Amino acid sequence: MSTTTTPVPPRWHTEPRTVDVHGVPVAYRRAGTGPPTLFLHGHWLTRRWLPFHEQLSERADVIAPELPGFGATPAAPWIRDRTDLVLFLRDLLDALGTDRVHVAGYGLGGWIAADLACHFPERVARLSLLAPFGLRVPEQPIADIFAMNPADYADRYFNAAADGFDDCVPGVGTADLGGVEEFAHRYGELGAAGALIWTRRYDLALEWRLPWLRERGLPARVVTGELDRIVPAGHPRRWAELLGADLVTVAGIGHALLLQAPKATADAVIPAPAPVEEHQS
């Protein structure tokens, strides 16, 4: 940890490629062979090709864009809500020359992935949601990611096993965590997340839209850390019910499952080593 004002790239940072979508240079990383898999980040862990991505890329052609306002992708003033973002993602798929993809997403990204499937089911071959945000489960609100005390990150995100992940800060944090430039960068990213979900931390429409995906026969999978202290267990259970999806629990792990159990999590998304067949909906 340092208070330097010189930006230091986070660990696992790689230089992204860019693709233009309506004038926005969208940063993305892409590697691997197999079925094209669009992986949508959550409110943290941008700008990196994590061991989790690497694992996944051994089984699929992983495309990991940074959403407008996150990572190296500038915000676009005309993306003001999740609907705007989903339209943008459809056009991103066009720009990348991909038609039907396996869509996966983590946390906030899981919610966006589900939105994309609801709006453009013909573009989605499979859906994989990791600790997704987006539902309202009575008496089990998702943690307030915008107001969390940095002193609680280790406990809430890493289940008190945060050693080695100092530079993976899941909230705005403080300037002591990675310096003031990183602090401001995280502030901007959380602001981009806030623009999408602050006003309403859940979308009741998912309660009827997700069963429509089930009726269409969309293969879906929900992955959760057994000990998640950000997204309570009732959420992945409800997602799985509504989607008629498999619910895969990664044992002994919390919300930072991508970091703390990269292989097991990748296995949960795309079982290895058997190649995954393309599902037809």
Add this chain to the structure above:
Amino acid sequence: MNRLEFYMFHLMPYPFIPPGEDLESTWVTLPNTHFDARTAHKLYLEYMDQLVSCERLGYDGIIVNEHHQNAFGTIAAPNVWAAYLAARTSRIRIGIVGNALPLHLNPLRVAEEIAMVDIISGGRIISGHVRGMGAEYHSSGQNPTVSKARFWEAHDLILKAWTSDGPFTWQGEHYDIEHANIWPKPLQRPHPPIWLPGTGSADTIDEAARRRIPYMQTTTSNHVTKKSFETYRRVCEEKYGYEAAPTQLARVVPTYVAETDAQARREFMPHVMWFFRTGLRIPMHHLMPPGYNTAESFLRGMKGRMAAGVKDFWNLSYDELIDLGYIIVGSPQTVAEKYAEQQEQYGLGAMISAGGHLGSMPHWMVMKNMQIMAEEVMPHFREQGRPVWADTRPAGATTVSEHAATVGRPPIEPVLRLDNGKDLPARTGHIPEVLAETLGQALGPSLGQD
């Protein structure tokens, strides 16, 4: 013209909570099990006495503001307080600085309430407009990422509702109101004075200067205050082509005056330190919700604070608070000298929190502070010691006879249109002669029947 205006500014804290060092925050998550309404009843009555006393003491104005879900300031509905104060005073200006516009779903509600209390008070309201503390976005469900845009749109809508004839249609980015047509409109014309508080951010100052809105610097150091006022005056002159009047610049600087410098310092210390260490205990994750500022301005602010060595409120020592100018404390002579210095050097025209309540201060001490301020400091800055309102004609008539002489009858009389097509004057229609004349016939045994 007086050289300086004096305002008492009340936050109405609830100080009976554990020390800041034992709390995550005095805002957002501080459990309201600490709040006892019976204790608040006593506090509120004392706070009201303090505010009401200001008129007799000769303050130019009294100010309340809006804060939510914290112990630092418990005025959740400042317009309610302003209405109460209007009833308990006669001439003193009443500032609401301010209503947190983006926290309200319909800005017209604010426009209406200000108009109402402006009318009932005889045109004594100052309408401050604020965004609300960042912490209040955590507590209200309002989205901080659109707060600035909503603030200016709400401000513009309120101003239009006060000054334009209704009905009109408002089709903004954040508010879509098909029929904006407020009843009542404010008494002061074209509208009650508007104040804009800020901490010194360049775009806030620019917007205030552009719109010729008086700018009120909130509690900051001398260094930051001076810079803000210089910026304001420069922007007014160079960018918008006018010279800022001193009355466009106000500064919040909690002040305590007592018999001697040493006595003042001793008496003020615990309450100042409660205010800064506990009342203002707002960690970053409450103070600055994501999107409340842009990442760029957030970074600029952080770097500026680091370069200038600005500390968090709760890390400032008492001596630092005095030396850096966050507060003013001393004998009447010391306080008068410092005020004169600020008036000359910063070009400001109004001191806010110029004596009055701060933090955990007991009632008697507030009254003592204000009494000495009124007797021994204010006269230095005034002709004949008179507050501004003593020499200003009220916006409304103060007596019925004055109203009759200056306003007279409204242009339209209420009437009752009768079946014969004639109009019966409603307010004199009970007089048999008037009714008979309108009916064009002698009255029958029962009025109103054929």
